Amino acid sequence: MxxxxxxxxxxxxxxxxxxxxxxxxxxxxxxxxxxxxxxxxxxxxxxxxxxxxxxxxxxxxxxxxxxxxxxxxxxxxxxxxxxxxxxxxxxxxxxxxxxxxxxxxxxxxxxxxxxxxxxxxxxxxxxxxxxxxxxxxxxxxxxxxxxxxVSLGEVKRKEAEEGRGLGERKSHVSSGVSMPITDEATGALKNLGGGEGDNGNLVQLKINISTETMELASVTSTPIASLSTTISSTEPRYSFYRFTHSHNGETTSPILFIYTCPSGSKIKERMLYAASSRSAVQVADTEAGIKVEKKIEASSPEDISEASVLDDLHPKVEVKKAFERPKRPGRK
The missing domain is CATH 3.40.20.10 (Severin)
Known part of the structure; x- marks a missing residue:
């Protein structure tokens, strides 16, 4: 696009x-x-x-x-x-x-x-x-x-596409643009990676367009049902979310990376966030030791629900029935 x-x-x-x-x-x-x-x-x-x-x-x-x-x-x-x-x-x-x-x-x-x-x-x-x-x-x-x-050096053209929902999981860029991050943002990610629940389970990062630096937008304790209303609906965000839940009798706390880019965002914002999304994941890994379990991209936070997240983490496996030979006519 x-x-x-x-x-x-x-x-x-x-x-x-x-x-x-x-x-x-x-x-x-x-x-x-x-x-x-x-x-x-x-x-x-x-x-x-x-x-x-x-x-x-x-x-x-x-x-x-x-x-x-x-x-x-x-x-x-x-x-x-x-x-x-x-x-x-x-x-x-x-x-x-x-x-x-x-x-x-x-x-x-x-x-x-x-x-x-x-x-x-x-x-x-x-x-x-x-x-x-x-x-x-x-x-x-x-x-x-x-x-x-053909790519332009380390930058490949591909901006965040409007209307992209959770059903499409392709990365916006196949190679990222490295971007610096503030100490405050790094500290929040370290707390999240260390499982310090008192400090919140949702860390939102934003990009300062004028300085081209990743900054901390907010740290909150947010239930899964409230993600769609807590993540900014007017500006792009990189959100790191620790999702504690039970599945098949086992309780786990994977960290999700949620990249949201509202369709009303400015062109320059869309371009810069798209180019740096991989950098956000990499810096969380190298600076804070966070291993992202699942990456989710959405045009709007409203696209994110507990059902869609669970479906991403635990996709249903279709069980195919074995082929049954048709019975001969007249036989029971």
């Missing part, structure tokens, strides 16, 4: 001008107010694509992501343009996720047929003449959008 960001009318107009005007080499695009907008038009200083790559130098910043549309092939060809997603390693995590998840929206809304290929770059030298030579040597030109399966 994409980020929800779309191309502005201003970008559509700028791109149409690029298509019809061969005196333009390319177009730089950024994200502002949840919209794709043009920032700079690149006019060629020569007839050589390799020579004109020097036009990019003033615009490539070490901590700023950017989309770069370049005319690389003759205008008589069906797909004269390439789309570059430039995301330097030092860019903020939130920015990485937004640009990675929106890159396909860019080419789709401007016209897939216009682009020969889409490229990821995270270093300025990747966009030099030598960098393109290396790219061409190691990667045969493919049909547009085949790079949909």
């Amino acid at each position: 994409q980020s929800g960001i779309s191309a502005s009318q201003e970008l559509q107009t700028a791109f149409n001008n690029l298509v019809s005007n061969e005196s333009q080499r390319g177009l730089l695009v950024t994200i502002e107010k949840e919209s794709l907008v043009p920032s700079t038009v690149l006019s060629p200083s020569s007839s050589s694509f390799e020579s004109d790559l020097s036009l990019l130098t003033p615009h490539l910043q070490p901590k700023t992501a950017l989309y770069i549309i370049l005319r690389r092939y003759e205008s008589t060809t069906p797909s004269p343009f390439i789309a570059v997603t430039y995301v330097p390693d030092a860019a903020p995590v939130r920015q990485k996720m937004l640009f990675a998840s929106t890159r396909l929206t860019l080419v789709r809304e401007l016209g897939i047929e216009r682009f020969r290929e889409t490229i990821f770059a995270n270093k300025e030298e990747d966009l030099s003449a030598e960098g393109f030579k290396k790219h061409d040597k190691h990667t045969a030109l493919e049909a547009p959008l085949t790079e949909e399966e």
Whole structure:
């Protein structure tokens, strides 16, 4: 699923001008107010694509992501343009996720047929003449959008999908983004992992978007029936819950990791929480010694009930009857 960001009318107009005007080499695009907008038009200083790559130098910043549309092939060809997603390693995590998840929206809304290929770059030298030579040597030109399966370094695009219920248990990301955690949050997790019931059995963590740090949201003693009303219904949460219950005559207290992401959450929140969900589980393990028994994902806390949790922990095993040979007619 994409980020929800779309191309502005201003970008559509700028791109149409690029298509019809061969005196333009390319177009730089950024994200502002949840919209794709043009920032700079690149006019060629020569007839050589390799020579004109020097036009990019003033615009490539070490901590700023950017989309770069370049005319690389003759205008008589069906797909004269390439789309570059430039995301330097030092860019903020939130920015990485937004640009990675929106890159396909860019080419789709401007016209897939216009682009020969889409490229990821995270270093300025990747966009030099030598960098393109290396790219061409190691990667045969493919049909547009085949790079949909390619990851951006350690970040893979996949945000929390709206409407996802407990019936779907896939992880939002196949690799996570490491995120620091406060001492207060770590302490609460250690108490939960140590089984100190007086301190509560539900620990909720939240992400401080401005500092990109996991913080403690709350610690409460919550019965299973009250989870849906105790976990925040307006903001995403990472909840660690010690569920003490009896099953088949045995009492156990597994710890559940519940990741909730309400559909009304802001795009940046959805992206950052999705990218860091695995990090939350890992830090609970390494910093607090918590071994999560079951991971649960839900769009809304209302999707969480005692019945659904028990079904996750103790799925019913279907017993198939043995095949019975049909009786011959006339026999009893």
